[in-house]
Amino acid sequence: MRSIRPVAVVVLASLCALAMPRMPAQQLSNSPELRAKGHILSLTLHAGITGDGKDSFYFNGQPSAPTLRLSPGDQLKITYINDLPAKPLERCLIGPCLDMTNLHFHGLTVSPDRPQDDVLDMMAMPGQSLSYVVHIPKDHPPGLYWYHTHPHGESYQQVLDGMSGALVIEGIESYYPELAGLPEQILIVRGRSIGRGPLAADLAQRVHLGSNACGGESEAPSEIFTVNGALRPQIELAPGERQFWRVVNASADRYLDLQLEGQTFEIVAMDGMPIVRHDTNHRTRIANHVLLPPAGRLEAIVTGPTAEAHEHLISRCVDTGPEGDPNPAMILADIVPQSRPESTHKISKRHVKPDFGTLDLAAEEKAPPRFTVTFTEDDKGFYINGAKFAPDAAPMVHAKVGTFQHWRIVNASAELHPLHIHQVHFLAYAENDKPIAEPLWLDTVNVPTGGTVDVIMDFSDPVIRGMSVFHCHLLNHEDKGMMAKILFE
Ligand SMILES: [Cu+2]
Structure with missing residues (x-):
């Protein structure tokens, strides 16, 4: 489906991209990380409009979505304030946007009732706010989750604009002791409309957007991927270095078929669920590439390629079917061989009692x-x-x-x-x-x-x-x- 964002906004965003030097190497940026104190993580999050007219989360006055880090047994308290304009700038799929909004905590095993993971009754119109108090159960599996807005009729536009963030339930190293000490990298992959014409062609060229369809879809590609908000950033991964990557497909409607060229993923969890929790015989899975539908998460150990390799993190072409939207191959990020700075988050040892469920289904x-x-x-x-x-x-x-x-x-x-x-x-x-x-x-x-x-x-x-x-x-x-x-x- 084509984006129906107003043309003026597309042109403005594309001009900003053009105004940058040709092929600047963008560094991978990370969102602020928030941790529970005394088993409570409390924050205020705003919904607002950015300078180029997109919907965005705002935290501490900045357009950003903090990474929320919680442990089993913690409480997540969010005051969510809707500062979106009462006269919406954007048009949604089934009519003018109303700019209503709410939050969904994707994948968490929590109550669907107010004031927890309720997308049916909790809704804030512009000027209104919502108070979430989410109880993470003591036996919650550790892994990567994410939060995004979920107002029916407006979810596509808000998530395409980037209203999403990562949420980590701590303790995965208690299932995989080999993760302790590894640098952790959270990669939030979002979609971005490229519009049409020469400006779109420039953006497409920067990510080597595949021009050949791999399926029967007939439309021209209209979206590219960003990683942590940046177009084709550099990810530092030294030759032979092992890192723990936690990837969420936060795009509104595009598939990822992730591949780290020349390397494999040693998968430890999918959709936040440690594989060993339910399958102690197959602790990890090795894969050359991993299909992640929108909302899917991959947690895997990766190993740095040789310094001469100039490898990329890519998404392969996905055949979405004759009626599907184009989902071509493209480069997500460049792998550069520097070792990571010391400040990088490392997985630390914690004490979560692993719960291995042997279910006879x-x-x-x-x-x-x-x-x-x-x-x-x-x-x-x-x-x-x-x-x-x-x-x-x-x-x-x-x-x-x-x-x-x-x-x-x-x-x-x-x-x-x-x-x-x-x-x-x-x-x-x-x-x-x-x-x-x-x-x-x-x-x-x-x-x-x-x-x-x-x-x-x-x-x-x-x-x-x-x-x-x-x-x-x-x-x-x-x-x-x-x-x-x-x-x-
Ligand atoms: Cu569908």
């Missing part, structure tokens, strides 16, 4: 699906089981708290859709009726065009009780209806 996997989610689309919108989301709709499905349930996700369309369900992780164990060799616990899963994915939903945690949602995480699809309610009871 074989009977539920073989049982018929207890619920089927079918994605469809037409020129009027995007649907789950034939229905568009409505704020006053009844829940489409009721889930009994304390159960594990086989769900089947069916993609009856000619483009990819990633399914996400709030608060819940699930085991994706079969694709197109074939078993997945080494299944993963995820909170967002890609569903192939014309295909199926079978999952076991984990509804066992008693803190997940109340009304919530599941949806396609291509946020333009979600805004246009591809979302439904679930009642955990």
Whole structure:
């Protein structure tokens, strides 16, 4: 789907890019990090407009999204103030933006009720504020999560503009002692519209945007990726050095197929879930490249290439299907061989008691699906089981708290859709009726065009009780209806 940002804003942003020297090496910048004190992390976050007319989080008067670092058992208190203009500057997908906003804590196993991870009843209009108090359970898995805004009808524009940040639940080194002492690098990958014409061509050239489509999509590419807000920054990684990378795909509607040229990822967690927590026989997975749908996270150990290699972190071309949006290959960052400065955050030893869950789900996997989610689309919108989301709709499905349930996700369309369900992780164990060799616990899963994915939903945690949602995480699809309610009871 094309961005429908006003032309003047595109031109202004592109001119700013042009005014910079040709191919300046941008350094990788990191967001401010906030930690809990006395088991409480308290902050005030604003929603506001940047100089080039984009929606943005503001923290301490600066347009930025702090990285929130919490431990199991901590409380997250956020006063979220909506300073967006009462007369919106932007147009959203289904009409003029209202500039309403809220927060979603993607992947966290917390309550979906106010004042926690509630995207249905908590909404701030311009001039209003929201008070979040989120209790991180004592047994919460450690890993990389993220927060972003989630107002139905406006999510795409706000997330495309960059209203997202990283959230780390500490303690992953208790599952992987080999991480202790490694430099940690948090990489937040966002999308950016490039508009059309010669200015777009310049931006496209800077990231070596692939001109060849790898699928049947017919539109010209309209977006590129940034890393921590910078276009093609440098990541310092000395030859042979091992670092712990924590990557979130925070784009509104583009897939990443991540590859560190010439190297492999030693994956320790996906979507915040340490692999060893549920699969002690396969502690890590080795991969040359990793597909991350929008909202997906990769946590992996990487090793620096040789000094002469001039390698890149890239996203490979993703075939999103005949009806899909272009998702071409491009360079995300240059790997440069300096060793990192001493100030870099290093993973430190903590004491979190690892919880290795041995679950016998074989009977539920073989049982018929207890619920089927079918994605469809037409020129009027995007649907789950034939229905568009409505704020006053009844829940489409009721889930009994304390159960594990086989769900089947069916993609009856000619483009990819990633399914996400709030608060819940699930085991994706079969694709197109074939078993997945080494299944993963995820909170967002890609569903192939014309295909199926079978999952076991984990509804066992008693803190997940109340009304919530599941949806396609291509946020333009979600805004246009591809979302439904679930009642955990
Ligand atoms: Cu979709």
